[in-house]
Amino acid sequence: MAQATFKGNPLTLAGNTVKVGDKAPDFTLNKDLVTEVSLKDYTGKIKLISVVPSLDTGVCDAQTRRFNEEAVKLGDQVVVLTVSVDLPFAQARWCGAAGIENVITLSDYKKHSFGKAYGVLIEEFHLLMRSIFVIDANDTVQYVEYLGEMTDHPNYEAAVEAVRKLI
Template structure:
């Protein structure tokens, strides 16, 4: 799949997922270097793929979800990037992120493989959003055509509400 980064075409590796499919299992790294897999998550989940939490567009996205996810009881939100866990931990502390779990795909790239979000030319994840119900079925999928754009916040949150 081809998308754009600052107007320039780049390629996503892997197969992009679609609504109705089951999300494949993956393994990412928590800020304390422990592993987190899909099996470790439960209920309705929002997974946000971002290039780097320490950039203005990603910062705004994660901070926005950190504030809005409080309105949805029993919905967990995860942000996945290639940032090192230490950098993610510092950023989360500086931004007081407590409602979104920020995890890294740097080690195994298995989240990007499971979702088709790895940008070949940049070695980063693209901006994408996935809502998964309690049966691990994808009920919302958004791959942004331009990585520097924001996702559809309201649509993502509405999909999470409806997935309950």
């Protein structure tokens, strides 16, 4: 278990952390209340996975908007996934209101499969800790950023550069 903070207060992260070079752990996430997807649904694509606690917060909003803009520039070889525990219909509502069309939002609300597999499940809140993962077309982890403070922004440039190196 790793440690992180929310406004300086300690949080406990459950699950296994991943490192560059690891085979990406599989996961089960919801596209809607009944449709589930896993890592294999994105086989052959470079995956930029942006993990946020909740789309309805300022930093998560900004993070998702930023990667939505970047997704257009990265091309068809890349899929940008935003993962949170927000309910799928809340994600769809938020995307519609925000004009988000280039990232795929997926929910870990049901099983916390992603949170546990990637070591980002916050035990105290049952939310996901902000983090970024870049996984190549062969499902090997090529970039990882675990943020120590929940309210900090990730290093957008480093994540996008990690993707560009794989294109």
